[in-house]
Amino acid sequence: MPKTPHGASRADDRTWADRLLAVAGGEAPDVAATRVDDFRRFLVLYGAVRSWLWLPLAPDSSGLLAPLALCHTVAAAMVFVPRGAEWAARGALAVVLGQVVWSFPLAANHLYLELVCLVLVALPRPGDARDAAAALSGLRWTAALVLFHTGLQKVFYGAYFRGDFLALMAGADERFGRAFRFVLPGAELERLAGLDRSRTGAGPFRVDSPIFVVASNAVWIAELCLPVLLLSRRGRVWGALGGVGLMVGIQVVALEIGFALLFVNLLLLFLPGRWNARALPFTLVIFVWALGAAAGWLPGQPVDWNLL
């Protein structure tokens, strides 16, 4: 029987779920299965490294976190074994679920994103290419929705239209101050840094710099527009490349390597070809460096990179 892009049967007997997933589908099921395998390898490996990096941060909880990190490592080894990949994802899912509960309510948003992605790569039944195609569509939808919501939330809170939030961060956070020193005069940065954010009436967190305001608005506009490209067949590649560009830009201002690695790998799922597999060696270098730095063997501090 002819198949829809994510593998369901023809249009006349498609369910609402089939139609929804078809929007972000398009590959033959076996191609989709390979793409999901590649992403699953990255995801479980990423989680295992993160699990070990958590340990020094909470030495009092090592009795719980160390066994979880060990289980995650076993899952990371299993995910490269053809018949163990789906089970590895299920094991990693259980570990991350435990970590979300342990860190609740302070769990970072990218931990929830990791959890959602793990559910999607753990659900396919081994050897079922139709499930894998649905998982690929689910992952792409997740990437587009998360990007869209980050933009929509900025609209809801209204602190980007005149650059107020970024002005506050330029004074509050060294990373932001460093990045914005090219568009804001030193005296203005000094003024922003001197404002007491814990005092009612402190401000104004507003700057007289058109470039700064344009950059602030460009962020939420890009976050709202790129998902539309991602979910259109013709614009998919441009949407993914634009998303990767946005991630790089965000790293210049706010170093969030953990979120960036996860999100860039989600965006790579929109490109034709096995880009997740191609990117894995580079990701491994970052992982090895982070673990080496955490152990004190290499320079740097993974905490400062927000890789956790």
Next chain:
Amino acid sequence: MSARRKEPPSRRANRAPLFAAIVVIVALWPFVHRGLVLSHDIDPWRLGGFAMYTTYQRTIVGFFEVTGAGLRVVQEGELPEPVREVLTRFRIRRSALGTWESPDEAVRALHAARPELEHLVVAIQRLWLDPATAHIASEKKLLPYVAGTPLDAEAPPGP
């Protein structure tokens, strides 16, 4: 295609609704999250609403003893370590969960450690960046307790 990738037998159930349900949850949760920020003062940066780096919000919690001369700060440094931990946990959870996190447990622990502090007030101040003015705005709540038990009515905000 490898043997592992063969099409499934037609009798296998279609799991598309499961995958689609996850997509629907990811699509809808941030709207619920926004509602919870408005209704319960939860932290926009937490609980998976993808509203990190959107705005500034901070919650400051203080524990006060009611005296004839007014409110006096409870000296937390003099409290036993386990009680201090309960108060710290409350601060963290209140900041993230907003009004969902009641101070009752923290006050009970405080009262158990210092029974002489019969009349207590928990002051909770929420500060945020007001985009209308580009200044820090705030809202203060004073929650009165007698002998570790909350009074029904919330006290009017103090100065």
